[in-house]
Amino acid sequence: MSSSDVLIHLHQKALNLLHEDATKIEKLIEVQMENLTTRQCPLYEEVLDTQIYGFSREIDFAIRAGLVAEGVGKEIISKLERNLAQLYEALEK
């Protein structure tokens, strides 16, 4: 592999990992949204906040390590934060 192939492979791998992690948190948020209507389980706001914080550290590291463009990383985390904000908004109703 040429050096640019190696870089593309690493960048793609990093991006895939981040998307996988984001999807896991999204699922958590979805489950919490469902719980809002069914009330079968308690809500774990703190767990979600912690997950998002940990994920933001992953994104930040990936950006600093030069694996993911800053704009891309920030967009992934913004999307999660918007979902979370919707959940919290729904909680307050």
Place this chain on the structure above:
Amino acid sequence: MSSSDVLIHLHQKALNLLHEDATKIEKLIEVQMENLTTRQCPLYEEVLDTQIYGFSREIDFAIRAGLVAEGVGKEIISKLERNLAQLYEALEK
């Protein structure tokens, strides 16, 4: 640069970033240890726990992305956790 040069550069950069982040948390722990004797500031156990958690997510990502060997990553986090355990032990005295 050859592909192996690119990889070495990326691995070194990732390792440097992790060591920098570990040093920041170590300084935080040291400050807290000093506060134990001077009691000038409140102790922020929760802040430290959160920092270590976020850092462990960084390390985990770096390992999964293939930037840092698993043993190296785990050793960095273990060292911090040992320091933190010492702080908590001192707290209980």
